[in-house]
Amino acid sequence: MRIFVTGGSGFVGGHVIEALALEHEVVAMARSERSAALVEGYGARAVRCSLDDVDASHLEGVDVVVHAAASVEEYGPRSAYEQANIEGTRRMLAAAKAAGATRFIQVSSNATVFDGAGQLDVDESASYTQLPHFHYGQTKAASEALVLEANTAGFTTLALRPCFVWGPRDNSVQPALVRMVEEGSFVWIGGGRARVSTTHVAELVHAVACALTRGV
Secondary structure, eight states: OEEEEESTTSHHHHHHHHHHTTTSEEEEEESSHHHHHHHHHHTOEEEEOOTTTOOGGGGTTOSEEEEOOOOOOSSOOHHHHIIIIIIHHHHHHHHHHHHTOOEEEEEOOGGGGOOSSOOOSOOTTSOOOOOTTOHHHHHHHHHHHHHHHTOBTTBEEEEEOOOSEESTTOOSHHHHHHHHHHHTOOOOGGGGOOOOOOEEHHHHHHHHHHHTTSOO
16 A cells, blocks of 8 residues: 655654555655655655645555654744644645545554543543643644544544654654753652553554554
């Protein structure tokens, strides 16, 4: 099948491309020459577009979209998160449907249902986060809601919620933790008693591969 990947030059998206390109034709969003070189190095054909201007013409012949692009910065104005996570997802959904794709997989996050405590035995019945000023979690929750609401008989949409993805080439969470430890600013909030699972990137990639044909 032909698969379109967003966020392919990033940590998770790069691993997704590498795995899926072994068995499928993978095309990937590339916002710049640097991004194009990266996604092509992972095994995809680069398509020059961004979440701000993507349309059906960029997804010609695509069967499945894997939407891994998102704003995951530690801090920033809410508008930046909204533009990437909500409006970008809205535009991707519209482009995918118009192009005739039949499946849309969003790489979501446990942050969508984070309530400030540990996260044990969390399932799909959990409410979306209401934490004030948690721009990332709130905008990811809003984007996930858009994805799930777009599900129809001919257009299957689903969201995967990994937590604290780690592994080779991590350029997000791990480097931030290392930096904080080295500068002496890292602390365990609540003494480290809150419990939560983590996700190795290989496990997330396996979940994405399963979601190509399974899951609702």
